[in-house]
Amino acid sequence: MYSQRSSWLYVAPSSHFSLANIPFGIISTSANATLRPAVAIGEYVLDLKAFSQGNGFSGDLNIREILGDSFQQCNLNAFAALGRPFHRKVRAYLQEILATDTKYPQLLKNNTNLREMAILRLADVTNHVPMAIGDYTDFYAGKHHAYNVGALFRGPSNALQPNYTHLPVAYHGRASSIVVSGTSIRRPWGQVVLDPVAEPKIPSFTPSQKLDFELELGMFVCSSNQLGHPIPVSKADDYIFGYVLLNDWSARDVQAWEYVPLGPFTAKNLGSSISPWIVLADALEEYKTRGIENRTSYAQYLEQPVEVKEKSVLRVDLEVELISASGNKSIISRSSTRYMMWSWAQMITHHTVTGCNLRTGDFLGSGTISGPNEGTEGSMLEQTQDGKSNIMIGGDEARQFLEDGDTVIIRGVAGKDGALVGFGEVAGMIKPAVPKSTFY
Structure with a gap:
């Protein structure tokens, strides 16, 4: 119209x-x-x-x-x-x-x-930041990313954990460190095992050397449900206010040591950047499509009708630009939100299946959205195979992970010229770690 x-x-x-x-x-x-x-x-x-x-x-x-x-x-x-x-x-x-x-x-x-x-x-x-955010939950709905990372550390045959196709996997993030586009991110300190093959494994306290971005979509909740009353998947879309781009900055070396057995913690709470303009759910309604097929017969409370599955995820084109401190720049990834396996309705329903009460302003992340081909990966961890290869910026600067002074810009848009429905961008620059004396 x-x-x-x-x-x-x-x-x-x-x-x-x-x-x-x-x-x-x-x-x-x-x-x-x-x-x-x-x-x-x-x-x-x-x-x-x-x-x-x-x-x-x-x-x-x-x-x-x-x-x-x-x-x-x-x-x-x-x-x-x-x-x-x-x-x-x-x-x-x-x-x-x-x-x-x-x-x-x-x-x-x-x-x-x-x-x-x-x-x-x-x-x-x-x-x-457009909302007062009470809680933040980050999902893992991008199947290609889940497979790529799993294959990197466990091999292709064990890439996906047994639960992955049965439920939307997630962890609870830190709402207080969600920041608006343009906010700089400090390189974090953390416990890192510098020699992963050494036994016993002894961590060092050091600035992260594997600082990474994650290409995600975020969603704000508009309505609340009463504690003890799950949200049926057929009604879950009514709880969506709108969407923003999300960069969930990650310290991969810190994460590798701390995530067992309870999952991400300080490797993720250093900052999560969002684009400033919330695109309302209805603005993207016509840009819905089918997500990655899930052949698993999963629990009925997550099941959606066939006609809903055909339009269960958004179709937003995404890109990531990396700009070095010297001014070199390259588009290092192009992906799409259609590479999600779980829908936002399924994520909402699973979040509340225990009776958990969502509240207005709660924020959900999609998890990293990678495509199936080279150049569509949504993180440097995947692109460089955990630092084993390089990303080239402007043809003559190499990166395995982010360096101080690097700026990451994520953009996302749907539609055609003249009637584009886009997010603008979410950008953040990496600043050096604070001095070690800060801690003593």
Whole structure:
């Protein structure tokens, strides 16, 4: 529908933030440090606090009443909690407001005073983590990544653990270290076994030398379920607010020593970077496809009808760019979210099968999304076979893992020019480890 409409604000055909998108985020500016909600459109943002205070929602009094003060808040939790049908209605209203042929020209397009207050240049705003995140769970839904890593350490015949095709594997991450794109990441210290063949194995306390990125998609939960009441898979999609790109930074050498027997810990809590604009679930509804086939006969509570399976995962094109401190750069990976085996609905249902209560603002990660071919791997661990080969940047710089000063940029987009539904990017630079004296 909106591929046939244009905005009265200029939107380049290559913009991720077309009229077909309307992603939500939290912004501030140098002139106004207050954190407040906004949506992105082309090279502009619509300040939703200013828009609502200027009676911008008077074209639909029902929306204005239900919104209340949601867009006066410093995060999107209050808006998210209003539910997916309402998100759909608000997004459609904003698309109408911003369309060239809007039926409400007096509310913004022809309202000079409100336009000056509410329309800001994207380059002039500072983005912030858009939700107050209570809990963070990272899944392992990318089967190619799970196989590649398993084959690397256990051999092809034992690459996937026996439980992998029976349930969505996950671990609980650290919500407090989720940061917005542009935030630098410190190289972490940790216990590392420098000589893995030595016996007995004695760890050294040292900065990680195998710092890695992970190419993921993240999802924010909008609704809560009562403790003790699982979410049926048939209703799980209603709990999805929207999606962001996710880089779950990983210290592979720290992880190798600490993960037995309880899984990732300090190797993962150094930081997880997300893109700043949440693409609403409905904006990507038409970009759904079938995920990786799972031939296992798994538990009925995870089973989805055939027609749902045909559109169970998103189809978003992903790429990873690596830029060195010297300015050399290369696209080192291209993948797609269609390489997931478990759907978001299945992940939500399994998360709550014990009666676990999800809450508005909870964050779920997909796990690393790798494709089946060379150049589609979603981590350096896979690309370099744990440091046994090199990634070349700009033709003359080699990497096995990330070095200080390196910047990783992840981008993701669906659709066609003129009506792209994209995330922009999530970027982070590696800074040197803190001095050892910090610990003593």
